[in-house]
Each structure stands twice: as C-alpha cells, then as structure tokens.
Amino acid sequence: MKKRRTWKSETANLKSLSQSPAAGEQAGSWTREPLKAASRRHLGWEEGKSFIMANIDIEGILKELPSDGLVPKTKIVCTLGPASRSVPMIEKLLRAGMNVARFNFSHGSHEYHQETLNNLRTAMQNTQILCAVMLDTKGPEIRTGFLKDGKPIKLTKGQEITVTTDYDIKGDEKMISMSYKKLPVDLKPGNTILCADGTITLTVVSCDPGAGTVRCRCENTAALGERKNVNLPGVVVDLPTLTEKDKEDILEWGVPNNIDMIALSFVRKGSDLVNVRQVLGSHAKRILLMSKVENQEGVINFDEILRETDAFMVARGDLGMEIPVEKIFLAQKMMIYKCNLVGKPVVTATQMLESMIKSPRPTRAEATDVANAVLDGTDCVMLSGESAAGAYPELAVKIMARICIEAESSLDYGAIFKEMIRSTPLPMSPLESLASSAVRTAYKAKATLIVVLTRGGTTAKLVAKYRPAVPILSVVVPILTTDSFDWTVSDESPARQSLIYRGLIPLLAEGSAKATDTESTEVILEAALKSATERRLCKPGDAVVALHRIGAASVIKICLVK
Numbered sequence: 001m002k003k004r005r006t007w008k009s010e011t012a013n014l015k016s017l018s019q020s021p022a023a024g025e026q027a028g029s030w031t032r033e034p035l036k037a038a039s040r041r042h043l044g045w046e047e048g049k050s051f052i053m054a055n056i057d058i059e060g061i062l063k064e065l066p067s068d069g070l071v072p073k074t075k076i077v078c079t080l081g082p083a084s085r086s087v088p089m090i091e092k093l094l095r096a097g098m099n100v101a102r103f104n105f106s107h108g109s110h111e112y113h114q115e116t117l118n119n120l121r122t123a124m125q126n127t128q129i130l131c132a133v134m135l136d137t138k139g140p141e142i143r144t145g146f147l148k149d150g151k152p153i154k155l156t157k158g159q160e161i162t163v164t165t166d167y168d169i170k171g172d173e174k175m176i177s178m179s180y181k182k183l184p185v186d187l188k189p190g191n192t193i194l195c196a197d198g199t200i201t202l203t204v205v206s207c208d209p210g211a212g213t214v215r216c217r218c219e220n221t222a223a224l225g226e227r228k229n230v231n232l233p234g235v236v237v238d239l240p241t242l243t244e245k246d247k248e249d250i251l252e253w254g255v256p257n258n259i260d261m262i263a264l265s266f267v268r269k270g271s272d273l274v275n276v277r278q279v280l281g282s283h284a285k286r287i288l289l290m291s292k293v294e295n296q297e298g299v300i301n302f303d304e305i306l307r308e309t310d311a312f313m314v315a316r317g318d319l320g321m322e323i324p325v326e327k328i329f330l331a332q333k334m335m336i337y338k339c340n341l342v343g344k345p346v347v348t349a350t351q352m353l354e355s356m357i358k359s360p361r362p363t364r365a366e367a368t369d370v371a372n373a374v375l376d377g378t379d380c381v382m383l384s385g386e387s388a389a390g391a392y393p394e395l396a397v398k399i400m401a402r403i404c405i406e407a408e409s410s411l412d413y414g415a416i417f418k419e420m421i422r423s424t425p426l427p428m429s430p431l432e433s434l435a436s437s438a439v440r441t442a443y444k445a446k447a448t449l450i451v452v453l454t455r456g457g458t459t460a461k462l463v464a465k466y467r468p469a470v471p472i473l474s475v476v477v478p479i480l481t482t483d484s485f486d487w488t489v490s491d492e493s494p495a496r497q498s499l500i501y502r503g504l505i506p507l508l509a510e511g512s513a514k515a516t517d518t519e520s521t522e523v524i525l526e527a528a529l530k531s532a533t534e535r536r537l538c539k540p541g542d543a544v545v546a547l548h549r550i551g552a553a554s555v556i557k558i559c560l561v562k
Contacts, residue, residue: 065405072404073471073503075099075380076397077134077347081107081388085116089393090123094131096397099499100380101131102263104388105249106138117257130506132260132496134290135253137246139265140239142230144195145177146170152223155200163193163202165212178230184209186235196228198321231321234296241265241272247279254287255280260496261288263313268297270304286493288500290347294318299331302338311500312339314378316350333376340377341423343465345500348373349382353400357390367403374407377467379502413469414443420466434547434554435462442468442545445558449473449538451528453521453548457494457506463547464501471537474498475528477509507531521548529561 077100078084078093090101101120103113117133124131147153148170155161155173162175165184169177180186184207187193193202193216202216241264242250250262264276273291277284290311293299295318306312314332323331332348339346352370353362370381381404386396417439428436442450451473452460460474476495495506509524525546532538542561549555 060410065409070405071471071505072097072401073408074374074378074404075500075502076400076404077102077349077380077382077500078387078393078397079104079136079382079384080116080120081385083389083391084387084393085119087119087122087126090120091127092394093387093397094123094127094129096394097401098131098387098397100134100261102134102136102382102384104136104384105246106136110249110253113253114257130496130499130508132499133257134261134263135250135259136263137249137265138243139246139292140237140241140243142178142180142183142232142237142239144171144224144226144228144230145179147176147224147226148172150226152225154223155218155221157218157221159218160205161202161216161218163214163216176224180230180237180239181212182238184212184214186237187214187232191235192233194231194233194321195224196222197317198231200224200228231295231318233322236268236297237295239266241267242276242279250279255283258493259287260493261290261311261500263290263292265292265315266294266298266318267291267305267309268295269301270308273305273308288497290500293335295322299323302335306338306342306344309344311345311347313347313349313382316348320350332373336373336376336378339379340420340465340467343462345379345502346377347380347382347500348376348378350384352381353383353386353396356386356392356396356399360392360395362396362399367399370400370403371407374404375411380500411467411469413467416467417443430554431459432462432465434556435459436466438463438545438547438556439466439468441556441558442470445543445545447545447558448542449532449544451475451525451532451544451546451548451559453477453509453524453528453546454494457498459547460498460504461501464504468503471505472503473507473528473532473537474504475507475509475524477524505535505537525559529559533561 076097078098079102080090081104084090084093103116105113120131120133145167153171153173153176161173163183164175164177165181167177167179169175171177187204187207189204189206191204193204194200195202200222201219203219205215205217207214254262262276264272267273273289276289280287288310290313291305291309292313292315293302293305294315298305299319299322312335314335316328316332319331320328336346336348351366352373353366355363355366373381381400383393383396383400387393390396421436424432424436438450438452441447447470449470450463450468452463453475454460455477457474457476460472463472474495476492476498492508495508498504498506507528509527525548529538529544532544533540538544538561540561544559544561546557546559547554
C-alpha cells in the first residue's frame with residue numbers, strides 16, 4: 001500500500017507560500033506550515049487519491065465528446081486588442097465561446113477603448129449573444145527610467161550598478177533610475193530587485209536614503225531597455241492600489257459606459273476594496289470588484305481580501321515573481337478552493353495558451369494547464385495576448401472551450417457536492433439551503449437542467465456554488481416600476497455579471513411588476529423552458545428542476561419538458 005503524504009499539524013495559512021523549505025525538511029513538504037485538512041482533501045491527499053476525478057479508463061480517454069451543441073460550464077475571458085477589436089472578429093469570438101470581454105487599461109486611450117466597446121456592443125446585437133465587460137486597471141507600478149540615446153544597456157553578471165530615484169536621470173551602464181521614491185527606505189541589503197518580467201535580477205548591496213540611491217549587484221548578464229517593469233519580492237511598498245489614472249479610467253470611462261466589473265491590480269489588503277467602493281459611491285452597488293493578488297502582501301492578507309471582494313483573479317504573472325515559481329501551483333489551488341467554499345467566482349489567468357500568439361496549436365503543457373485549472377474549480381479561464389494580439393484569437397477560444405468541456409466531463413460532481421455541503425458552516429441561510437436542495441433534487445431526479453427565476457441573481461449564484469452536473473439557466477427578471485408618470489426597468493447587469501459564474505447561463509426575461517405571482521411565474525417558466533429547448537439544453541421528456549418564488553414562499557419543483 002502506498003504511503004500517503006503526511007503533515008506535522010493541522011494549522012496552516014497562505015503565508016507559508018512565500019517561505020522556502022528549511023534545510024533538512026522532509027522531501028515533498030513544500031511549506032513550513034502544512035495545509036488545512038479541508039485543503040488536503042481537496043488536493044486528494046486525505047484519502048490517497050483525488051475525489052474530483054470520475055472513473056476514467058482507456059476507452060474514455062480515446063472517446064471523443066460530441067462537438068455539436070456542447071458549451072463549457074467554465075467561462076472564457078478574452079482580452080480585446082489590435083487583433084480582436086473589429087466587429088467581425090468580436091462576432092467570431094462570441095460564437096466561439098467568449099463570455100467576458102476584458103479591456104486592459106495598461107494600454108490604450110479612452111477613445112481607443114470606446115471604439116472597441118462600441119464594436120463589442122454592435123457584435124452582441126448582431127449575434128444576440130450576451131457578454132460582460134471587464135475594466136482591468138493598470139494599478140500602481142514601478143518602472144525603470146529612460147536611457148541615454150534610448151538604446152538598451154548591457155548588464156554583466158557580477159557588476160555593480162547604482163539605482164537612483166531621480167526619474168529625470170537618463171541611465172547608462174553605471175546608473176539607472178526607478179520610479180519609486182521610497183526605494184532606498186523600503187529596501188535593505190540582501191533584498192532582490194527583478195526587472196523586465198524577471199529576466200534581470202539585482203541584489204541590493206547598500207542603501208542611501210539621503211542620496212536617494214541603492215547600490216546593487218547584477219546576478220545575470222542581460223540587456224535592459226527603457227521603462228521596464230520592476231518587482232520587489234517580499235517588500236511592502238507604499239503605493240496606492242488605485243492610482244489617479246485608475247480613478248480617471250473608472251469614473252470617466254467605466255461608469256458612464258455601465259461596465260459590469262472592475263479587475264483591480266495589486267490588491268494588498270481588504271481595506272483596498274473599501275476604498276475603491278468609496279470612490280465608486282452609489283455605482284458600487286452595480287459594479288463587481290474583482291481582486292488580483294500579485295504580491296506577497298496580498299497573499300498574506302488573502303482571507304481578508306476574500307471577505308471584501310466580489311470576485312477574484314489568480315493573476316499568475318506578477319505573482320510568479322513574488323513567490324517561488326515552484327509554489328505557484330499551490331497558491332492557485334488554495335486560492336481557487338477558498339473562493340469555491342464561499343461561492344465567489346474566480347478567474348485563472350496568465351500564459352494559459354501563450355504559444356497560440358504565434359502557433360495554431362497550444363503546447364501540451366498549456367492544454368494541461370487549462371484542464372487542471374478546471375479540475376481545481378476555477379469559474380473562468382482567461383486569454384491575454386492570445387486574443388488581444390495573437391495570430392489565432394478565434395481558434396484560441398475554440399481550443400480553450402474544448403479543453404474545458406473535456407475536463408468538466410471527467411469530474412465527479414457527486415463527490416464535489418458532498419465536499420461543498422461538508423465544508424459549509426451550519427446553520428445554512430434559508431436561501432443557501434434552498435440552493436443546495438435544488439442541486440440535490442436535480443441529482444436524484446436525473447434532471448438535465450436547473451432553471452432559476454431571479455431578480456438580482458443571488459439565488460442562481462448560490463446554486464452554482466454547489467457545482468451541479470447540469471447547466472443552470474438563470475432567468476433574470478428585471479423589476480418593472482412606475483412613479484405614476486413613467487415605467488422603468490431595472491438594470492440588466494445581473495444577467496451579464498452571472499457570466500463569470502461556472503455553469504450559469506443567463507437569460508434576460510421581459511420586465512415584470514408581478515414576477516412572483518403564480519400566473520406570471522408560470523408564463524416566464526414556460527418561456528424559459530422553450531428557450532432552453534431551442535438552445536438544446538433540454539429536450540421533450542426531460543426532467544427539469546425549477547426554483548422560484550410565489551409570493552413570499554420559495555418553491556422547488558420538477559417539470560417535464562413538453
């Protein structure tokens with residue numbers, strides 16, 4: 001019998017991800033502190049095998065899934081850019097499976113992004129496919145300065161170089177500038193400075209706060225160009241999460257354009273989210289905040305951030321330079337699992353199909369990476385350069401969708417449901433109890449679909465938390481109100497925001513002032529089943545679980561599709 005991995009105690013937190021194993025520690029123990037029992041079960045170490053995988057044999061591996069009509073439960077986020085901002089290309093991406101369009105404000109002007117957004121809305125109208133809009137902030141950053149003659153300089157392993165905080169100085173082989181004024185104060189000898197996406201490593205030799213300089217030693221030979229990004233692993237930097245540029249992007253572009261969510265770069269603590277909501281004011285109620293943890297401080301404060309955020313992104317790019325590269329997989333699994341437990345959507349991002357920027361086929365490692373993110377429990381997978389500037393944006397989305405479908409087909413949904421029930425604190429709220437009961441009913445009735453009638457989408461999102469094996473049709477009924485002079489319909493954003501929840505398929509119903517009346521509910525439900533049949537989510541004779549309200553009561557019932 002194979003010996004299982006053992007751990008010294010039951011206490012753990014994400015702080016251990018930034019630590020390296022001490023000499024003499026047991027092989028295979030990646031952290032000084034062990035994982036929590038719940039996380040061990042999730043990773044398959046409690047019973048000696050992974051519970052998430054259904055029984056798979058050779059025949060199952062070789063058998064191809066049907067290609068027609070299958071839509072992945074996992075959602076796909078696409079970054080729109082030069083290669084994908086035209087109306088025809090956006091239409092192709094929507095048909096291929098794009099659910100969320102990401103606007104990266106690290107690049108481009110407001111006018112540029114406005115044209116792209118207008119094209120997206122035209123494409124949505126043409127295809128009748130719903131798509132959410134994500135504004136990804138540039139966030140605080142540290143960059144190297146300009147160089148003499150604008151030409152890259154050569155840094156040689158072992159040479160020493162001075163870093164100044166005077167950003168007006170044009171650098172050379174002896175001195176370069178960096179944009180962070182507190183660099184000599186926050187750094188200390190022995191600290192590491194990573195430049196140009198980690199391709200250049202500098203070790204701090206000495207600091208002179210008075211002169212505003214840091215003396216460093218080059219650890220490798222490389223060329224350094226102008227305005228390259230800088231990371232300070234393990235250093236708590238005094239920079240705001242929301243810069244003035246970010247505020248301008250959000251308030252002058254995002255809010256007027258009714259965006260659905262904001263991806264906040266370099267979130268370091270829970271109070272960052274509170275501050276952003278204060279900036280948004282009344283708009284905070286309708287815009288989801290998605291936190292990107294990209295440094296050690298954010299990792300340490302992960303639980304605090306998770307309590308305050310609406311959604312989460314595992315942004316592996318900068319995070320991979322802040323924690324040891326061999327620990328990235330562990331950070332990803334822990335973050336996704338914790339998000340799953342509280343029912344908050346999580347996006348896995350960075351280099352998922354990176355080679356498809358130039359190649360029509362991903363590497364085997366990339367295909368496995370996407371599949372493993374699905375098995376980990378991610379709600380969404382994201383394309384960056386692949387869709388923004390790659391040669392094959394549409395093909396990248398299609399391949400990503402196929403990988404997600406294949407990974408989802410191998411999951412043991414019954415085991416996942418039991419784990420979610422076991423991990424949910426008691427007593428459950430009435431709404432959560434109802435949502436979990438709907439999933440249990442669908443399993444026992446062998447239903448092919450769960451239909452949820454909802455106003456704000458909360459009930460449908462709770463159903464999604466319990467990861468049913470069947471799709472969830474979230475029928476969003478806008479609230480129709482009157483002030484005696486005019487009728488108005490509530491915002492449609494709940495339907496679009498549900499596009500980042502795994503398994504949720506939003507359907508926007510007509511506005512109604514009586515959506516909880518028995519007669520109105522039956523009409524909406526009948527229309528929803530008709531739409532589901534047209535989408536091939538169910539067929540005549542199938543059992544469908546419906547969850548809705550009648551008056552003050554909530555009802556779960558099993559319907560037969562006619």
